[in-house]
Amino acid sequence: MENNIFILGPVFIPLLAAILCLPAARNNRIQRIIALISGALAWGSAAMVLYDNLQNNQIQIYRMGGWQPPYGIVFVGDLLSATFVLMTTTILFAGILYVYHSKDKSANYPAFVPSFLMMCAGLGGAFFTGDIFTLFVFIELTVISSVVLVATSDNPLGLEAAMKYLLISGLGTLFLLIGIAAFYITFGTLNMADIGRLLQLAGDDFPLLTQAAVVMLMSAFLLKSAVFPFHFWQPDFHTTAPTAVGAMLSSVVVKIGIYGIIRLLTLFFVPEDALILDNVLLILGLIGIFFGSLAALRTYHAKRILAYSTFGQIGFILVGLGWGTATAMVGAIVYAVNHAFIKSSLLMLTGVVSSKTKTKTGDLVNMVGVGKSMRMNGLLYFLGGLALSGVPPMNGFISKLSLIQGGISTENWWSIGLVVGSGLLTLLYMMRTWSLIFQQKPNENTAQLKPAGEGDRLYAPALLILICVGLGLYARPLVELVQLTVDQIIVPSNYIQAVLGG
Numbered sequence: 001m002e003n004n005i006f007i008l009g010p011v012f013i014p015l016l017a018a019i020l021c022l023p024a025a026r027n028n029r030i031q032r033i034i035a036l037i038s039g040a041l042a043w044g045s046a047a048m049v050l051y052d053n054l055q056n057n058q059i060q061i062y063r064m065g066g067w068q069p070p071y072g073i074v075f076v077g078d079l080l081s082a083t084f085v086l087m088t089t090t091i092l093f094a095g096i097l098y099v100y101h102s103k104d105k106s107a108n109y110p111a112f113v114p115s116f117l118m119m120c121a122g123l124g125g126a127f128f129t130g131d132i133f134t135l136f137v138f139i140e141l142t143v144i145s146s147v148v149l150v151a152t153s154d155n156p157l158g159l160e161a162a163m164k165y166l167l168i169s170g171l172g173t174l175f176l177l178i179g180i181a182a183f184y185i186t187f188g189t190l191n192m193a194d195i196g197r198l199l200q201l202a203g204d205d206f207p208l209l210t211q212a213a214v215v216m217l218m219s220a221f222l223l224k225s226a227v228f229p230f231h232f233w234q235p236d237f238h239t240t241a242p243t244a245v246g247a248m249l250s251s252v253v254v255k256i257g258i259y260g261i262i263r264l265l266t267l268f269f270v271p272e273d274a275l276i277l278d279n280v281l282l283i284l285g286l287i288g289i290f291f292g293s294l295a296a297l298r299t300y301h302a303k304r305i306l307a308y309s310t311f312g313q314i315g316f317i318l319v320g321l322g323w324g325t326a327t328a329m330v331g332a333i334v335y336a337v338n339h340a341f342i343k344s345s346l347l348m349l350t351g352v353v354s355s356k357t358k359t360k361t362g363d364l365v366n367m368v369g370v371g372k373s374m375r376m377n378g379l380l381y382f383l384g385g386l387a388l389s390g391v392p393p394m395n396g397f398i399s400k401l402s403l404i405q406g407g408i409s410t411e412n413w414w415s416i417g418l419v420v421g422s423g424l425l426t427l428l429y430m431m432r433t434w435s436l437i438f439q440q441k442p443n444e445n446t447a448q449l450k451p452a453g454e455g456d457r458l459y460a461p462a463l464l465i466l467i468c469v470g471l472g473l474y475a476r477p478l479v480e481l482v483q484l485t486v487d488q489i490i491v492p493s494n495y496i497q498a499v500l501g502g
Helices: 005-021 028-056 079-100 112-128 132-151 158-187 192-202 208-224 234-240 243-253 255-268 271-297 302-323 326-355 375-389 395-410 413-438 455-473 476-489 492-500
Strands: 060-063 074-077
Touching: 005 028, 005 060, 005 074, 005 079, 005 112, 028 060, 028 074, 028 079, 028 112, 074 079, 074 112, 074 492, 079 112, 079 243, 079 255, 079 326, 079 455, 079 476, 112 132, 112 243, 112 255, 132 158, 132 192, 132 243, 132 255, 158 192, 158 208, 158 234, 192 255, 192 492, 208 255, 234 243, 234 302, 243 255, 243 302, 243 326, 255 271, 255 302, 255 326, 255 476, 255 492, 271 302, 271 413, 302 326, 302 395, 302 413, 326 375, 326 395, 326 455, 326 476, 375 395, 375 413, 375 455, 395 413, 395 455, 395 476, 476 492
Parallel strands: none
Antiparallel strands: 060 074
């Protein structure tokens, strides 16, 4: 469907809401109400784009200014981007709901809510844009907004972490711009569908700069996803971020890189090069799984454990993509979607417990027994830990099952064995954390609790855990949706014809 106005919703509704929040800088409650309304509207728009895709069996597009591609900017809502945006807006709404009840100092700054909304607008634009330079613009909007949010964190190390990420992100920006420039010099277009069409016409005789461009783009996407060896910025940045921001960073922002890799694999690569990249992704994924899991086992900070865990979870997704079959890609995308809900809920639950201590500590030494009286929080964290570890009936089990089915289709038994075995490491560090915080008795090192609780902040993580339970008990709709998505994206002509016509 051409010019589906709902595609613009997840991008421009948060952007407009951020602008509307500026005159209300002195009234934080009004800012939060505006953000909550915009989050609900953005979610509704994303849901309509996905519904229109399924109802009409047709990729949804919107041509800015009425320009016919490859001229001008086009937003493309195929099943892949629509699924990722619906995931993003769901967690966005939960994040705003968490902020609505937050009493953190950083959440009361006049720039906090507008920056949060602009980060979400950048995410929606990055997933929906069909123009590779506009992709760069939206990624940078996300980066700048997240840097501002982390720099204003209550954590005294937030500014250092923000500066570190800003410098490292500059390297990713350089990779991205070099890749974009190489594509433009070679093909004279920035439209992704047009680049894909020209690559198909070139066949095996594609220009030399194409390889350099793809390598640069792949490096940029690996850095955005904090994949080894581009991982070192992530633990500090995600750990020091305000809770709602950290939940977005570790669950959704890292998925920009995964989305970009999937687009490269399905739209730009010829089969021979895709085979080489598959092996690279498989190796990097296995390294990420074990590095992230072992680092989480050796870490004694509640949020930092979850930050290192993101390495491992992204590794599982890369392994699925590296296996290189349609079934394995289904497992990778199912894993990416489910991981977003699990990780965001766990970070919010950790933030709730930490905020109830007078020092807002995240060190496990000081959090022993802190949550023993927080029964609801403990139950939700237990369910989230089971989901992350892949234990039934949670959605994490469906993720692992879909991924293993993809591996079986490749008959790559050694890597399947490593993936299955590494799942035990996740169970070890999640159950250790849950036991220390919620099961053991407080000791002389345990931080003192505030006199008044903040149970209303459980609404947001409870909503996400409920989604995790639902996607575990009734997984068929998500799995079937992802199967349709993979069937659509593995045929590049579907995307190319929808955007360019003919």
